Amino acid sequence: MTKYLFLSCLLYLATAGYAMAADSPAQDPFKRGEAAFNANCARCHGVKGGGTDKGPPLVHKIYQPNHHADISFRWAVERGVRAHHWPFGDMPKIEGVSKDDVENIIFYVRAIQRDAGIY
Numbered sequence: 411m412t413k414y415l416f417l418s419c420l421l422y423l424a425t426a427g428y429a430m431a432a433d434s435p436a437q438d439p440f441k442r443g444e445a446a447f448n449a450n451c452a453r454c455h456g457v458k459g460g461g462t463d464k465g466p467p468l469v470h471k472i473y474q475p476n477h478h479a480d481i482s483f484r485w486a487v488e489r490g491v492r493a494h495h496w497p498f499g500d501m502p503k504i505e506g507v508s509k510d511d512v513e514n515i516i517f518y519v520r521a522i523q524r525d526a527g528i529y
C-alpha cells in the first residue's frame with residue numbers, strides 16, 4: 411500500500427513538473443517565437459503579423475506553407491528578400507536572431523496563420 415502511495419506521489423510530482431516546464435516561457439516555442447518576432451520582425455510585419463506600412467502581413471494566404479515553405483523564412487532572415495510581391499521595397503537580412511529563434515518564429519507564425527484560418 412505504501413508502495414502505491416509512493417508511486418502516485420512520484421507520478422504527481424512528475425506531472426506537476428512537466429506542467430510547470432511547459433508553462434515557462436523559456437520552454438515554449440510559441441512564446442519564445444512571439445517574443446523574437448515582436449523584437450525583430452513586427453516593426454515591418456506588424457504585431458501578430460498583420461503588416462505595417464513597411465512590410466507585408468505574414469498572416470496572409472501567400473505565406474501559407476505550400477506557398478512559402480519554412481525554408482523561405484530561414485532564407486529571408488539570413489539573406490534578406492528582394493521585393494517581388496509587394497511595393498514595400500527589399501527586406502534587409504536580419505542580424506542577431508539565433509537559429510533557434512528563427513525556428514521559434516516559424517512555429518509562432520504558423521500557429522497564428524492556423525488560428526486565422528489561413529490553412
Ligand code: HEC
Pocket residue numbers: 447450451452453454455464465466478482483486487491492493494495496497498499500501502504507515
Ligand atoms: C525592415 C522591414 C522588415 C523587417 C524588420 C523584416 N521584414 Fe520580412 N519582409 C519585408 C518586406 C518588405 C518583405 C516583402 C518583399 C516582397 O516580396 O516584396 C518581406 C518578406 C518576408 C518574407 C517572405 C519571403 C519570400 O520568400 O517572399 C518572410 C518569410 C519574412 N519577410 C520574414 C521575416 C521575419 C521572420 C522577420 C524577423 C526576423 C522579418 N521578416 C523582418 C520587410 C521586413
